[in-house]
Amino acid sequence: MNLFGRNSFHRRAQPSAAPVASAAPGTSARAAATADLPDPELAGLTGDWLIDPAHSRIGFSVRHAMVTTVRGAFAQYESRLHFDGRDPTRSRADLVLYTASVDTGVEQRDAHLVGRQFLDAAAYPRMTFTSTTVQLGGKDVYRMTGDLTIKDTTRPVDLELTYIGHVTDAFGDERVGFDGTTTINRSDWGLTYDARLAQGGSMVSETVRLQFDIAAIRTTASV
Secondary structure, eight states, rough: OOOBBBSSSSOOOOOSSSOOOOTTTTOOOHHHTTSSOOOGGGGGOOOEEOGGGOOOOEEEEEEETEEEEEEEESOOOEEEEEEEESSGOEEEEEEEEEEEGOSSSSSHHHHHHHHHTTTTTTOOOHHHEEEEEEEEEEEEEEEEEEEEOOOOEEEEEEEEEEEEEEEEETTTOEEEEEEEEEEEEEGTOOOOOOOOOOTTTTEEEEEEEEEEEEEEEEEOOOO
């Protein structure tokens, strides 16, 4: 998701993947102890938010025929987000994605994806994600664990979310966003289509990368 700041846009440096284990020479013990605490500036962002579909993308990418990558996204979804800038562990997210809205840019391929061999949109019109825990993983990095339900299977997934910035737009709306990603094995959710290539190997890779590029708009006052 991409986060935007009040009255001005802030672009933050890409954080390291994990907190620094020890302080650098000359760093005070106090500075080392607080290095991975939430940014005090984020306290003002505490509140409820909705994803803005016009400026967001919930998508995926998967290797096809072993030599190319197919990318797609879900055009229709609903969201309920709560961000706690004071205590990230109290943040949460609920997403509902409508499987029939999948779009890869190729009509015939989309029809295959919503069919019974993949998402079976007629029987399972919705996919859901509900967060269970959130942890601060480093400066501007949050690790969110949640339950992903596809068809009739629910399994846990871990997302890594990176804070980007926050802004008040020309209409007076506060916007906030993060970029997030995770990788899943599609067969774990019953997506077991297994066409094979003449040379061997799968037509569609088992590994699917999920991508969340989300700008959200505040819906209530800060708490």
